Amino acid sequence: MGGNRKWFFLFLSFSFLFPLLFYVLTTNPNVTFTDNGELIGVCITLGIAHPTGYPLFALLGHLWSVLPLPLSKSFQMNLLAAVWTALSGMVFFLANVEFLKILRNDFLPTKIKSANPDASETFGIYLLSFISTLVYAFSRTIWGEATSLEVYSLQLLLFNLLFLFSFKLISSRNEPNLLIFTTFLLGLSFTNHLTTILFVPSFIFLLLFRLEKGVVLSLPKFKSLVALLIPFLLGLSLYAYLPLRSAQFPDFNWGWVSRSFDKFLYHVSGKQYRVWMFSSADTISTNFSKFISLLPFEFAYIGLAILLTGLIILLIKNKYIFLFLFLSLISCLIYSLNYQIHDIETYFSLGLIVLFFFSTAGTFYLWVKFKYIAFATFVVPLLLLLINYKENDDSKNNLVLTYTKNIVENLEPNAVIISAQWDYFCSAFWYLQKVEHYRTDVVLIEKELLRRTWYSEQVRRWYPEVISRSNKEMADFLEQLELFESDRPYDPQMIQFRFEKLLESFVEKNIHERPIYITFDILQNEYDSRPFAKYEKVPQGFAIRLLEEYKDVPTDLDKIQIEPFERFSWKDDHLVKGIIQSTKANLSILGNYFKMTNKANLSARVEQMMSRLPSD
16 A cells, blocks of 8 residues: 555656656747736736636736746746646546446456556556646647646646546545535636636536436425535635726736626626627537547557547446536537637637546456556657647747837837737737836837727826827717717717727827837728828838828837747747738838838848748
8 A cells, every 4th residue: 555655656646747848948038929918917917817817817916926036027937837737737636536436337348447556557547547647748739838828827727626526526426515515616617717607517417416316406405405505606716806806906807897796797707708609600510620630649640540539438338427428528518619719729628628538448358458558548648749849849930029029129108009919029018018028219119909999098197298288189089988888879889980080089198208119010990090191101120100290210120030930930830920021011011111222231131030930
């Protein structure tokens, strides 16, 4: 028994430490794409994140941020994703041990089912669980969550905790105290990410269904289920953090949810994202193709045979466990296949975890049939390391930091810049400005966020001198925008008209005191560019200066770096491709301007920069 305990703690420790080593080696030390800058800022300043607010994430992230580590804040916070993902692997190991203990009586030959497991059998369960954990840890999607801070790394940990305690519930036949804790954990998981709802069908199945009895529902059973609402709501109550903290006006206060209960509900329900859900039949085929194309990089090709074996054998040997897992898989796929966003891969996570459990079942079946030959499945995580290391290595990824500085470094002092480049610039710049105090003189107005009522409060608080000059235009626009946001009758043409008037006013009322810029994306659409039509547009670095009358403005090409975009040109990722294309677009605008103004030397330098980037 003592020997087995030593093996257990050894495998448990290495299920955390071994993946963590590789995660740390591949962690991005810089602010990176999309919400990363905003979320780091939220954690450090104890703020409110974009919908659905993620209070558990913000609170745990803040605790990590105050640790006195000798690292940059961006690196420290991105390392938290590595820690959470490694912890999720350790919990996955524990869940696999519970899972295999349940399957033991179904998979082992009848003559030894009733016997207590001997040392070799227990060691086998631990080792197989460890192998499965390494497959999980080095799969492309899971590893991808470990290299920069997002809410999904914490959600991986929570999903695996839910599976762990669900397997314990199955073994204990729903022991009451364990059931109360698991229900509390379910409620708490909702306070990190609403995709927790995808686990609910499995949990309801666990509560109501018994393989030998079918649905078990009596009056006492019904009363006990109603009583479980108490621990569930207790876990869910962490959402109270949002209005309480919002009312204290933190630097990052997305949604300003303390304004009213309606605004709180609007935020926590993620209402603004519903337009992308179940919106197109084409989305299903596109996302399904993405899901299928991921599988070889989650199971190293040969692991797919083990996965298929486990799925079939589990269906034959233990239909109850199969149905419990399958419900999470199918709910995940129904949701994610119908969600029309670019970075859909992260929403496959729950389904992938289920497939990893099926793979564990396949490995266990091979062990039952062929004993220690099954340990050759160690080749699967080793192959995953070889296949996925380069793709997941973000240790030298400074694409977003470089792109942001390419925009900002050439801005004149006290500049106002209007942009909608959230993924590559706005989120990252706000982190750099509000946390690292980089270019605090610059006013950044995120054009698309202006279409949300809360943002007027935020931008007014951040940049009062600039925004207060447009108070009337802001009030006129908000009058119509509030109708839209509250689901009351509104005039879309009037909203657009007042939106354009607001943007015009930002320029007109500040252009004599401050240099005004837009980013190139504003010019890609007629409606976006219309408020700025009357101004001369002169590129200055990676921004475009708006002028009442034409004049030449200097660009210091030494402040524009393209080496990172050249170095990552091989990567098949829509964000990487997008930021490279945006870099090329900016260089093209700048190069054409130099040609028009007969600056041959500068034009030649820009052409040389562009030649180092990949062609379309």
